[in-house]
Amino acid sequence: MTASLGRRFAMTTVGFGVLAAAAVVTAPLVGSTHISLRRAFSTAIPFSENPDAQIFFIARLPRTLAGALVGSMLASAGVVFQGLLRNPLATPFTLGVSAGAALGAMLAITFGWSFTVAGMGAAPAASFIGSVGAVAIVYALARARHRGLSTNVLLLAGVTMNAFFSALILFVQYFADFSQTYRILHWLMGDLDISSYEPVITALPFVLVSLAVFAWLARPLNLLSLGIESAGTRGLNVATAQRAAFLSASLATGAAVSVGGPIGFIGIVVPHLVRLIVGPDHRLVLPASALFGAAFLIGCDVAARTVMSPVELPVGVITALVGGPFFLWLLVRKR
Amino acid sequence: MLQAADIVFGYHGSRPVLRGVSLDVPPNGFVGILGPNGSGKTTLLRALAGAVRPSSGRVMLDGRDVAAIPRQALARRMAVVPQETHLAFDYSVIEVVLMGRYPHLATFEIEGPQDLAIARAALAATGTLELEDRAFDTLSGGEKQRVIVASALAQISASAVPANGILLLDEPTAALDLAYQLELAALLRSLQDRLPIAIAISTHDLNFAAGLCRALVLLKDGQVLASGATDDVLTPDRIRLLYDVEAEVTRHPVTGRLMIVPLRRATAESRA
Numbered sequence A: 001m002t003a004s005l006g007r008r009f010a011m012t013t014v015g016f017g018v019l020a021a022a023a024v025v026t027a028p029l030v031g032s033t034h035i036s037l038r039r040a041f042s043t044a045i046p047f048s049e050n051p052d053a054q055i056f057f058i059a060r061l062p063r064t065l066a067g068a069l070v071g072s073m074l075a076s077a078g079v080v081f082q083g084l085l086r087n088p089l090a091t092p093f094t095l096g097v098s099a100g101a102a103l104g105a106m107l108a109i110t111f112g113w114s115f116t117v118a119g120m121g122a123a124p125a126a127s128f129i130g131s132v133g134a135v136a137i138v139y140a141l142a143r144a145r146h147r148g149l150s151t152n153v154l155l156l157a158g159v160t161m162n163a164f165f166s167a168l169i170l171f172v173q174y175f176a177d178f179s180q181t182y183r184i185l186h187w188l189m190g191d192l193d194i195s196s197y198e199p200v201i202t203a204l205p206f207v208l209v210s211l212a213v214f215a216w217l218a219r220p221l222n223l224l225s226l227g228i229e230s231a232g233t234r235g236l237n238v239a240t241a242q243r244a245a246f247l248s249a250s251l252a253t254g255a256a257v258s259v260g261g262p263i264g265f266i267g268i269v270v271p272h273l274v275r276l277i278v279g280p281d282h283r284l285v286l287p288a289s290a291l292f293g294a295a296f297l298i299g300c301d302v303a304a305r306t307v308m309s310p311v312e313l314p315v316g317v318i319t320a321l322v323g324g325p326f327f328l329w330l331l332v333r334k335r
Numbered sequence B: 001m002l003q004a005a006d007i008v009f010g011y012h013g014s015r016p017v018l019r020g021v022s023l024d025v026p027p028n029g030f031v032g033i034l035g036p037n038g039s040g041k042t043t044l045l046r047a048l049a050g051a052v053r054p055s056s057g058r059v060m061l062d063g064r065d066v067a068a069i070p071r072q073a074l075a076r077r078m079a080v081v082p083q084e085t086h087l088a089f090d091y092s093v094i095e096v097v098l099m100g101r102y103p104h105l106a107t108f109e110i111e112g113p114q115d116l117a118i119a120r121a122a123l124a125a126t127g128t129l130e131l132e133d134r135a136f137d138t139l140s141g142g143e144k145q146r147v148i149v150a151s152a153l154a155q156i157s158a159s160a161v162p163a164n165g166i167l168l169l170d171e172p173t174a175a176l177d178l179a180y181q182l183e184l185a186a187l188l189r190s191l192q193d194r195l196p197i198a199i200a201i202s203t204h205d206l207n208f209a210a211g212l213c214r215a216l217v218l219l220k221d222g223q224v225l226a227s228g229a230t231d232d233v234l235t236p237d238r239i240r241l242l243y244d245v246e247a248e249v250t251r252h253p254v255t256g257r258l259m260i261v262p263l264r265r266a267t268a269e270s271r272a
Helices: A005-029 A051-085 A097-110 A122-144 A151-173 A178-189 A198-224 A228-233 A238-260 A266-278 A282-306 A315-332 B041-048 B071-077 B093-104 B113-125 B141-156 B178-194 B206-212 B236-243
Strands: B002-009 B018-025 B030-034 B056-061 B078-081 B166-170 B198-203 B215-220 B223-229 B245-251 B258-265
Touching (some): A051 A151, A051 A198, A051 A266, A122 A238, A198 B093, A228 A238, A266 A282, A282 A315, B002 B041, B018 B223, B030 B041, B041 B166, B071 B078, B071 B141, B093 B113, B093 B141, B141 B178, B178 B198, B198 B206, B206 B258, B223 B236, B236 B245
Parallel strands (some): B030 B215, B166 B198
């Protein structure tokens, strides 16, 4: 206990903030066409005659910002789910959110739905609706027999819903033709192939609401680590904290998945790396994970765009290749 | 003063666990709740802490119904030490003790120098100051229990001198071996001597309660079998009724405390 919490908080947010900002600025510079940061930001050349600026702001920055948003939401939602379930191995997808989203996206693709809701295309909108549906079912089950939320029921209901939705996904896939199946597979791998600001702007309100709730949740999540009963006798309203945690983290996950698909491993790799650096206090882990999650996913996306250039890999492939071995290392690591 | 008046409670509408229980924990009192497994000890403690609400009867703290006291205000006066504590994440000892400061802080307020001083004073009072920077998970069972007692002390303290709060301990020795049981007993006795706190403890261990508590409440099937000063309450007849065991109650020649020697299971004749 050398530095006070206030100083550690400042050091953590500044440190990880600089990392995230650096990722946002440098990632758009990388790609098949080389561009210069100075020319992209030059005011001497009109925008319409400045290919560097056009590539930076129109072709690559939206994708980078989408990566930042998705990475930061999945990482911080992972922290909240781990705290809520008192289980360091929980992920944003443990409780059925992603399976519901996948089913929604699948239905939209397979049956060729073509509506737009608030600037979202059919697949993202349907995936968001699917995730909300899955969350509602799991939540209702976990509350059915308890005044608060039963985390055991949450876990079992979530895992069961995951399996059930996966079965439905296979069933729906039976009706898809070859090109639809390809699109579905691509979506399920998680991909940030985005070239407009619209998805980010549409998701932003959900993101801001979730972040505000996360800020309030930091200390309650610390207390929940002691156990539900102990948290309650220290003055925490456990039922309210659990509900807020489940709903806000699910909302963040649903928004992230509607933008980038179910990109795996971010929600578990980032929180664990962050805990190794800043310790277990959620008041440090949450902001650090949100910022580092952004930087981490942007980095993975740069790799996805470049390692097999000109072919672009779905970023979910990269996060899984990095995250899988890391996860196993965590499991066998000496404590 | 913590009082339970004729409280009744059952989980999810099943058979009541508590069937009209009354007890007093006076200021600076040391009350043991004694009974066999399943007698309702833990539930009684949870009701006293305000964690479960009795379906009838009331729990009063200084004359106010605990159900009407805001949970943070209640937590500043009364803390609970559970049987065992397992952390979900790798917190240090000082972080665990500082969690006791939760009910003293505003929503986004962080612990200040005063809170740190209170936490350190609580660690010192439980003899665990040198463990401050250790990871909680690496401690022995006895050390963990002392740190949780420190966290409870920090919770009921308004300043570095602990105020007149109440500590509730739920079978605190159930997971401890003999040396740690004695150590915890010595700690609780010394806390009681030095600090203006009241302690209520649930246990099924007759000798632990006899050596430690000034007053006892004997609980059987959710009802009070007897209550009062330890020396008056513990008789062979009552122990037979409570545990269905024949026992001899004597006074230890060295310590002068009551000592219970279980002899055998009660028989049909001895019960009559």
